[in-house]
């Protein structure tokens with residue numbers, strides 16, 4: 385009763401299966417792209433291969449680390465293994481960061497001295513990319529519309545637009561022989577990758593640096609707790625998130641000096657429920673009495 389950390393979240397067993405299918409498809413397509421990129425001598429295709437390598441690692445680490453992340457807490461990791469999933473996101477971001485630097489390093493000399501590419505091969509790979517990513521988007525549309533699912537779908541749609549850009553670029557190269565379009569396209573892909581990397585790194589670092597969870601309003605919580613009958617003061621509110629979804633909080637609740645045990649139990653129960661309404665999964669509330677000196681906070 386009132387111990388939220390004892391409740392378990394139900395998981396959709398179909399998610400792992402869908403992730404496994406996505407991993408195999410993405411991995412195969414990444415290999416096709418790398419071979420196709422070398423064959424057509426196209427930096428744009430190789431850039432997209434690096435992008436898809438990032439997607440593959442993201443799905444793979446999600447599969448592996450999510451399994452670790454659901455492990456029960458133990459004496460070594462008292463909060464459980466949830467933050468390991470954030471570690472997977474960090475790994476993906478670092479791979480993409482290195483990949484983008486390689487793309488830029490390779491593409492700039494080609495801007496100065498353009499190299500011939502096989503425009504027809506690029507065109508076929510782009511068509512394959514549009515079909516492949518398009519099917520993935522349609523598959524996800526059938527699934528449940530969770531926030532994460534929506535984010536993945538948006539990402540896949542952006543990937544489709546990327547392939548359209550390469551398709552149009554390869555047609556122009558075919559018609560005009562302007563080979564400099566290829567390194568330009570690869571720099572656009574690198575910019576797109578870097579934009580997403582920095583966006584993700586920002587939220588990853590917020591987790592690791594113990595920032596307050598998104599949309600958490602401490603002053604609103606404080607006033608709601610003060611409204612509980614018998615509570616005279618709230619202080620030392622600390623809150624952080626394990627992985628962006630599972631939030632932890634601790635606070636001190638000062639209660640009237642003459643409170644009975646029954647009143648204390650009721651106050652704590654109401655306070656726990658209120659904190660839970662603020663999206664906190666693991667609250668720890670310390671009760672203190674009026675005129676009692678709190679030696680934890682300054």
Ligand SMILES: [Zn+2]
Pocket residue numbers: 387389
């Ligand atoms: Zn407990």
Ligand SMILES: [Zn+2]
Pocket residue numbers: 435436439539540543
């Ligand atoms: Zn992608």
Ligand SMILES: [Zn+2]
Pocket residue numbers: 619620636672678679680681
């Ligand atoms: Zn205190």
